[in-house]
Amino acid sequence: MSETNNLAPNDLSSFWMPFTNNRQFKKNPRMFVAAKDMHFTTADGRQVLDGTAGLWCVNAGHCRPLITEAIQKQAAELDYAPAFQIGHPKAFELANKIAELAPEGMGHVFFTNSGSESVETALKIALAYQKIKGEGSRTRLIGRERGYHGVNFGGISVGGIVPNRKMFGTLLAGVDHMPHTHLPEKNSFSKGEPQHGAYLADELEKIVALHDASTIAAVIVEPVAGSTGVLIPPKGYLQKLRNICDKHGILLIFDEVITGFGRMGCNFAADYYGVKPDIITTAKGLTNGVVPMGAVIVRDEIHDAFMTGSEEVIELFHGYTYSGNPIAAAAGLATLETYKQDGLFERANDLAPYWEDALHSLKDAKYVIDVRNIGLIGAIEIEPIAGAPTKRAFSAFIKAYEKGLLIRTTGDIIALSPPLMVSKSQIDEIVDTIRETLNEVD
Ligand code: PXG
Numbered sequence: 001m002s003e004t005n006n007l008a009p010n011d012l013s014s015f016w017m018p019f020t021n022n023r024q025f026k027k028n029p030r031m032f033v034a035a036k037d038m039h040f041t042t043a044d045g046r047q048v049l050d051g052t053a054g055l056w057c058v059n060a061g062h063c064r065p066l067i068t069e070a071i072q073k074q075a076a077e078l079d080y081a082p083a084f085q086i087g088h089p090k091a092f093e094l095a096n097k098i099a100e101l102a103p104e105g106m107g108h109v110f111f112t113n114s115g116s117e118s119v120e121t122a123l124k125i126a127l128a129y130q131k132i133k134g135e136g137s138r139t140r141l142i143g144r145e146r147g148y149h150g151v152n153f154g155g156i157s158v159g160g161i162v163p164n165r166k167m168f169g170t171l172l173a174g175v176d177h178m179p180h181t182h183l184p185e186k187n188s189f190s191k192g193e194p195q196h197g198a199y200l201a202d203e204l205e206k207i208v209a210l211h212d213a214s215t216i217a218a219v220i221v222e223p224v225a226g227s228t229g230v231l232i233p234p235k236g237y238l239q240k241l242r243n244i245c246d247k248h249g250i251l252l253i254f255d256e257v258i259t260g261f262g263r264m265g266c267n268f269a270a271d272y273y274g275v276k277p278d279i280i281t282t283a284k285g286l287t288n289g290v291v292p293m294g295a296v297i298v299r300d301e302i303h304d305a306f307m308t309g310s311e312e313v314i315e316l317f318h319g320y321t322y323s324g325n326p327i328a329a330a331a332g333l334a335t336l337e338t339y340k341q342d343g344l345f346e347r348a349n350d351l352a353p354y355w356e357d358a359l360h361s362l363k364d365a366k367y368v369i370d371v372r373n374i375g376l377i378g379a380i381e382i383e384p385i386a387g388a389p390t391k392r393a394f395s396a397f398i399k400a401y402e403k404g405l406l407i408r409t410t411g412d413i414i415a416l417s418p419p420l421m422v423s424k425s426q427i428d429e430i431v432d433t434i435r436e437t438l439n440e441v442d
Pocket of ligand 1: 055056113114115116117119148149150151226227228255256257258283284408410415
């Protein structure tokens with residue numbers, strides 16, 4: 001054991017890192033050892049500005065005192081309580097707070113430990129609900145190309161990111177996919193919602209016509225697709241999906257793991273777009289990423305449909321050892337309080353126009369072929385190196401890191417989502433560093 005945790009471990013072999021080029025990383029590791037507000041500290045003592053809120057989760061900024069203290073206190077008071085057939089007050093309190101933030105009539109919350117588990121939970125609730133309503137033939141699930149819904153089997157089945165699916169067998173049966181909404185020839189450099197493409201929602205009608213509505217349980221989409229490289233829904237698209245689902249008795253699930261809790265400058269993307277889904281999946285920003293936790297928010301009628309029959313019977317055969325875990329619940333409560341005290345959702349909303357202008361100033365930067373933005377989300381798409389896709393963006397990731405800025409790259413897209421406490425000068429710093437970085441990569 002090293003005497004100080006500021007030293008990189010000298011043997012990196014045992015930890016099989018997620019979504020990482022392990023061998024390349026271990027030859028030249030990048031380690032964070034501390035964080036505060038907008039910055040990480042690296043093992044060699046450098047400050048790195050967090051342009052991505054960790055992995056889209058640290059919406060309140062790092063090591064915020066209320067959250068840290070709440071976790072410390074909870075760990076000393078009630079470390080764990082069984083999640084089945086016994087409760088503890090903070091889980092109920094947090095569920096109430098989430099329901100207050102959720103759109104009207106979505107007053108019930110099922111706790112999970114990640115976005116992936118929230119997605120599995122939502123899909124299972126949708127299927128079970130259809131069955132309870134006497135519509136047991138509705139077993140199909142519809143996702144979308146380029147969709148990301150976590151990495152469990154349900155999520156990769158409805159998801160549409162090919163490398164996440166192709167190694168893992170036949171996946172769930174009875175899944176179909178709508179086309180993605182990316183129309184670069186029509187919409188590049190759109191500020192906010194792109195004008196063109198609402199018609200792509202009509203593809204759902206074609207899928208319904210093919211399979212018949214009586215076989216379809218639910219449609220799941222990210223209101224703004226994040227992981228695939230920030231695809232913003234064309235104007236009117238989500239409302240059209242809602243209308244088609246209503247017409248055919250299909251549930252609409254919004255996967256708001258990224259868009260929830262202030263990222264759009266309001267509680268949820270559902271509020272931003274004025275489109276109410278039947279189920280919302282969340283995680284990440286719920287606890288500021290500090291303790292793993294997810295929550296599935298369910299429309300009252302769906303929840304109530306389960307609360308019939310004998311009270312001696314478990315209504316939903318589903319749940320996790322850590323559903324509503326006390327330390328996660330304490331972190332969630334303190335996170336929501338921090339958002340409120342600091343007015344962070346309003347701050348994100350106020351900053352969004354500045355963010356938009358700053359990002360679009362990169363239109364003439366080297367290699368840039370598109371800039372997209374909404375709320376405090378942004379993407380800079382760059383021209384790939386011929387025959388070597390992703391290579392230029394990955395070089396930019398490394399170069400930006402060396403220059404003291406954390407960005408995310410996916411394919412040849414730089415994705416940005418800073419903590420909501422970001423300042424205007426830090427936004428300028430993000431943009432300036434990206435411009436410089438692009439000037440310097442091959
Ligand atoms: N749904 C959506 C919409 C997500 O973005 C998940 C589900 C899965 O969440 P968990 O907690 O199981 O990872 C996600 C996660 C990236 C990136 O850089 C995005 C995610 C995770 C890690 C990296 O775009 N999204």
